[in-house]
Amino acid sequence: MGNAGVLAFYITICCVAFVISKIVVSVLLYRRWQRKHNVIQNSMSGGKMVMFRSEKLQALTSEAFLKKTMKLTNKDIIGSGGYGTVYRLIINDSIAFAVKRVNRGSADRDRGFERELKAMGDIKHRNIVTLHGYCTAPQFNLLIYDLMPNGSLDALLHRMKFIVLPA
Ligand SMILES: Nc1ncnc2c1ncn2[C@@H]1O[C@H](COP(=O)(O)OP(=O)(O)OP(=O)(O)O)[C@@H](O)[C@H]1O
Numbered sequence: 001m002g003n004a005g006v007l008a009f010y011i012t013i014c015c016v017a018f019v020i021s022k023i024v025v026s027v028l029l030y031r032r033w034q035r036k037h038n039v040i041q042n043s044m045s046g047g048k049m050v051m052f053r054s055e056k057l058q059a060l061t062s063e064a065f066l067k068k069t070m071k072l073t074n075k076d077i078i079g080s081g082g083y084g085t086v087y088r089l090i091i092n093d094s095i096a097f098a099v100k101r102v103n104r105g106s107a108d109r110d111r112g113f114e115r116e117l118k119a120m121g122d123i124k125h126r127n128i129v130t131l132h133g134y135c136t137a138p139q140f141n142l143l144i145y146d147l148m149p150n151g152s153l154d155a156l157l158h159r160m161k162f163i164v165l166p167a
Pocket residue numbers: 078079080081082083084085086098100129145146147148149151152154155
């Protein structure tokens with residue numbers, strides 16, 4: 001084998017090693033992601049549900065949770081914002097969630113959902129409402145939050161506008 005042959009051999013080895021290392025890293029990262037998330041294929045809505053493994057969800061099976069989410073009706077509505085409607089979801093008469101439903105159909109709404117997911121997905125802070133999971137389906141997307149029993153800061157501030165403080 002001449003010099004060119006040896007060089008080609010080493011380049012091939014390097015390329016193969018590079019590709020294999022990329023595959024190994026991807027598999028490890030995916031496994032780590034899977035350990036932290038519980039993914040359910042949602043046959044009822046034709047979509048996918050991802051629950052982050054949080055203590056609050058330990059007591060529930062994902063399927064039971066999903067079925068309840070699908071049964072939300074107008075009487076469960078607690079508010080609505082620029083991108084969707086927010087529902088109250090109580091499980092086993094004790095665990096409360098706020099489920100934001102973002103109907104699909106426009107690129108703007110899909111972008112809004114993705115933005116919120118990106119912004120809230122990695123944040124864990126006692127002053128910021130916890131995102132427990134999300135669901136993506138052809139007709140709608142859902143974001144599953146802790147329920148804040150006292151409503152939003154916005155509502156609180158607007159109510160406070162009418163309170164006259166003593167001098
Ligand atoms: N986690 C929650 N717990 C209790 N109520 C909530 C929760 N999230 C939202 N809400 C209620 O639903 C309303 C709408 O919330 P949403 O997040 O959709 O919109 P927003 O924050 O008011 O405005 P924007 O669309 O600009 O984000 C809130 O004003 C609040 O009353």
